[in-house]
Amino acid sequence: MPDFIQRRRLARILDRAAARLTDVEMPEKGWIATMRLALGMSAEQVALRKGVSRNAVYQAERSEKDGAVSLKQMENLAKAMGGRFVYAIVPDEPVEQLKYKQARRNAKRAAGEDPGFATLPKEDQQDWIDDMAAQQLHDMPSDFWAD
Template sequence: MRNKKKLLIEQLDQKLANFKDAGMVLIPQKGWVNTIRTTLNMTRDQLGTKLSLTKGAIQKIEEREATGQITINKLKDVGNALNMKFIYGFIPKDGTIESLVNLKAEKLAQKIVLRTNQNMKLEDQGIGDEKLNKTIKELADEIKREMKKSLWD
């Protein structure tokens, strides 16, 4: 039977695969609300009417979005008023969730094994590079399998 945590990671990676190119999208300087509204040649008054807000309230929404101080719910409301879907999420900077876990597990395993090996060297019991690398790989596999919380320290 497959590891449940591994299966969850694979499923999340499949869901996020559709958004890989989203990382290439740059947020417009004035924010999406302003950019879409002006591209559609819609006035603040017109958007305000759709949201039952004033022109000034729309200006505040645009300013807050541009400075990152807007709520997700407000962006959803604006999206609905513009007859658009609001999409929100996280995607890994490099690769997949699985590759992120692999990288973190390898770094943690390396840290643990090298620290232990250093202590063993002091007692004249250090191990060679080949054995060291094998031990790191085995520990990394165990860390990934167990998805230890220490992975994120």
């Protein structure tokens, strides 16, 4: 498991990538067909460059739309059309926010399991949850992401 500084560096990489890819959506026809059509290439021409049949290109286009195309196929087809395939998993919101939300869920769950929690004044309950969430973020226990 990476240490705190490594986790922060990795989080910044993901957050920057997410910011750059915010508006990227798959075209209606899929990336393979869109690139091929934009270039004015036939499936036959792509197939010749890739060393496969025309039907294999059409099948890859259909598979992409179904979410069943392989990463290797995408990479090879992109290269055959003079492009490159980019693959990424990016967070829906900043990594630190995802971690904070999980820490708060964990703290609220722990509050429900602590018999003395309900007897605390309301403002102390909030402080208890905030402190527990901060402790969770600091310690990152092995069960941090357990639901």
